[in-house]
Amino acid sequence: MGKKDKKSKTAEQKARVAAKQEKKATQKEKKGKSKGGGAADSDADDIDLEAVRQEYEQQARASATLVGSPSNARELLLFGGEYFNGALATFYNDLFIYLIDKDEWRKVTSPNSPLPRSGHAWTRSIAGDMYLFGGELSSPKQGTFYHYNDFWRLDPVTREWTRIESKKGPPARSGHRMTYFKRYVVLFGGFQDTSQQTKYLQDIWLYDTHAFAWYNPVLPPATQKPDPRSSFSFHPHEAGAVLYGGYSRVKAIAIAGKQTKGGGQATRSVLKPLVHQDTWFLRIIQPASDAPASTPPTIRWERRKKPVNSPNPTRAGAGQAYHKGRGIAFGGVHDVEESEEGIDSEFFDTLFAWNIERNRFFQLTLRRPRTAAKKQVNERSARKGRGKLDEEDLLRNLAALEAKGSVEREDALTAPPGLEDPLPEDVSVMPMKTTHFTMPHPRFNAQLAVQDDVLYIFGGTYEHGDREYTFDEMWAIDLGKLDGVQEIYKREVENWEGSEDESSASGSEDEEYSDAEKEDTPTSGGVPLPADGGYTDPATKDKTTVEPLEALDTEDALGAVADTRPHPRPFESLREFFARTSTGWQDIVLDHMRKGDPSPSQSIKELRKVAFDHAETMWWDCREEITALEDEQEEAGIGEVVNIADRNHDAGGAGRRR
Numbered sequence: 001m002g003k004k005d006k007k008s009k010t011a012e013q014k015a016r017v018a019a020k021q022e023k024k025a026t027q028k029e030k031k032g033k034s035k036g037g038g039a040a041d042s043d044a045d046d047i048d049l050e051a052v053r054q055e056y057e058q059q060a061r062a063s064a065t066l067v068g069s070p071s072n073a074r075e076l077l078l079f080g081g082e083y084f085n086g087a088l089a090t091f092y093n094d095l096f097i098y099l100i101d102k103d104e105w106r107k108v109t110s111p112n113s114p115l116p117r118s119g120h121a122w123t124r125s126i127a128g129d130m131y132l133f134g135g136e137l138s139s140p141k142q143g144t145f146y147h148y149n150d151f152w153r154l155d156p157v158t159r160e161w162t163r164i165e166s167k168k169g170p171p172a173r174s175g176h177r178m179t180y181f182k183r184y185v186v187l188f189g190g191f192q193d194t195s196q197q198t199k200y201l202q203d204i205w206l207y208d209t210h211a212f213a214w215y216n217p218v219l220p221p222a223t224q225k226p227d228p229r230s231s232f233s234f235h236p237h238e239a240g241a242v243l244y245g246g247y248s249r250v251k252a253i254a255i256a257g258k259q260t261k262g263g264g265q266a267t268r269s270v271l272k273p274l275v276h277q278d279t280w281f282l283r284i285i286q287p288a289s290d291a292p293a294s295t296p297p298t299i300r301w302e303r304r305k306k307p308v309n310s311p312n313p314t315r316a317g318a319g320q321a322y323h324k325g326r327g328i329a330f331g332g333v334h335d336v337e338e339s340e341e342g343i344d345s346e347f348f349d350t351l352f353a354w355n356i357e358r359n360r361f362f363q364l365t366l367r368r369p370r371t372a373a374k375k376q377v378n379e380r381s382a383r384k385g386r387g388k389l390d391e392e393d394l395l396r397n398l399a400a401l402e403a404k405g406s407v408e409r410e411d412a413l414t415a416p417p418g419l420e421d422p423l424p425e426d427v428s429v430m431p432m433k434t435t436h437f438t439m440p441h442p443r444f445n446a447q448l449a450v451q452d453d454v455l456y457i458f459g460g461t462y463e464h465g466d467r468e469y470t471f472d473e474m475w476a477i478d479l480g481k482l483d484g485v486q487e488i489y490k491r492e493v494e495n496w497e498g499s500e501d502e503s504s505a506s507g508s509e510d511e512e513y514s515d516a517e518k519e520d521t522p523t524s525g526g527v528p529l530p531a532d533g534g535y536t537d538p539a540t541k542d543k544t545t546v547e548p549l550e551a552l553d554t555e556d557a558l559g560a561v562a563d564t565r566p567h568p569r570p571f572e573s574l575r576e577f578f579a580r581t582s583t584g585w586q587d588i589v590l591d592h593m594r595k596g597d598p599s600p601s602q603s604i605k606e607l608r609k610v611a612f613d614h615a616e617t618m619w620w621d622c623r624e625e626i627t628a629l630e631d632e633q634e635e636a637g638i639g640e641v642v643n644i645a646d647r648n649h650d651a652g653g654a655g656r657r658r
Contacts, residue, residue, distance in 0.1 A: 119174030175230030317444030362624030
């Protein structure tokens with residue numbers, strides 16, 4: 001028997017070698033024909049080019065990570081993710097760079113890169129590097145899961161991956177979140193999915209980027225801390241980090257429906273989903289300057305009050321991004337009812353800004369360009385000084401004719417009064433795209449990133465019946481203007497490859513559903529919209545609960561009354577705000593410097609730069625309230641409010657009324 005086995009193996013090996021040689025010969029023939037450029041081989045060439053294009057094209061995916069590049073303000077970084085087509089799950093480990101100015105994706109190939117995964121977390125550091133930890137991988141049919149515990153650093157300039165080995169580090173997990181504070185990378189939460197149960201975590205880890213070591217601070221047993229959770233908001237803060245919301249499953253007692261021998265009801269332990277709404281502040285205290293390098297920082301969890309105007313109803317899976325002291329959230333899903341047939345879910349397409357310092361949510365709505373208001377202002381200004389303007393135009397035209405110049409060129413060369421440096425002039429110019437005034441399709445687990453005050457919404461997931469759609473699209477919203485949503489790209493969703501039982505929603509109802517009715521079903525990019533059309537007015541769709549002023553912290557209320565700092569006005573841009581209040585901000589900076597150091601050593605340019613930073617923070621901090629005032633004034637027909645105190649030539653009197 002042994003000899004026969006050997007002979008059969010050698011025969012199989014010979015057959016394999018012959019097949020390989022034949023394959024190589026065929027490839028050589030194809031190469032020779034392609035060099036000859038024969039017309040008969042044009043189809044083969046097209047197929048090869050298409051395969052190459054698909055290999056380097058960014059593909060639809062969910063549970064990936066998207067972030068603005070720390071080294072280039074005109075780039076976005078996308079890594080990993082998964083795609084489920086109803087039958088098989090595909091995981092990715094490719095790194096894509098989106099070039100904003102060129103409107104194109106570029107794939108970065110590296111021999112040393114993390115393995116395919118989804119549900120991982122990454123964050124930037126103060127030094128400008130990117131750090132990635134954990135994630136999960138499943139078999140194609142999702143029968144088995146694997147969680148990672150590896151830690152990676154990405155250089156955004158060279159785009160090289162480096163695996164960081166450490167003796168002690170966080171255990172494997174996915175669904176966790178990471179942020180940064182000073183020289184530390186902060187990690188919290190997540191879950192571990194085993195074959196028997198899903199365990200949610202509540203441990204905190206800090207990685208020292210200078211000492212190259214992980215720290216796991218152990219808190220006393222009686223110390224309060226957040227409950228175990230995943231998929232929460234985790235944003236940086238000047239004194240540590242802030243946490244909001246999240247999702248977990250908790251044990252609950254359910255009635256089994258059967259009576260026991262004693263006549264009582266039988267019960268069983270089940271896991272029910274829980275959407276968290278609490279807010280926590282993680283205070284991180286760095287070791288003293290003269291402490292040893294291996295000294296870990298001390299931490300303390302502090303529970304904050306429930307945020308004001310939080311999204312209602314509660315939702316999980318909202319995409320999150322950080323932008324200048326605010327957490328930006330989009331979408332999410334709310335499980336309405338769980339029955340024997342499954343879970344009825346409601347998906348959202350609303351955009352919220354969470355002001356971290358005030359602990360207050362604001363709903364952001366899109367606004368069309370203010371053409372009517374501008375026209376009204378122009379007419380009013382024309383009526384005020386029509387005679388003077390006519391005289392100036394006449395003199396200007398005469399001067400232009402004498403110099404044989406252009407009036408338009410003279411106007412273009414005239415610098416606007418008011419503001420000089422240090423305002424940055426690198427204003428981002430988005431490529432011309434289709435602009436919509438309705439939010440993208442409702443979804444959850446969308447990837448969000450902010451770069452240069454522009455919010456980018458990538459991908460996401462939507463469920464209809466038993467079908468799961470992964471969006472292959474990206475959108476952009478200017479957070480300063482909110483003047484519509486730009487469609488970066490949008491590709492049709494691929495066909496679902498699940499079984500007929502999965503694709504049918506409710507059996508007999510689908511059989512009665514005629515072809516004409518199916519054609520009338522509204523869709524967006526191949527994805528069916530909800531029964532109400534999907535694109536509802538956010539003001540009527542999300543009814544946020546407005547809490548009274550007494551519900552706010554006393555310190556916040558007193559601070560709002562005693563705040564004498566300059567505040568922006570409606571319809572006032574950041575440039576106009578700083579031009580009007582530059583002197584006031586410089587006085588505030590000088591006052592702080594005198595209190596700390598009697599002899600300030602900063603130059604005038606440095607002083608103006610610090611003053612502009614304070615003004616920019618105030619402008620963004622009041623952005624939501626100012627936007628609401630602008631909307632109210634537009635509804636009332638008010639285009640612009642002019643403060644007479646700022647106009648020295650119109651100080652008052654009867655002449656002003658005339």
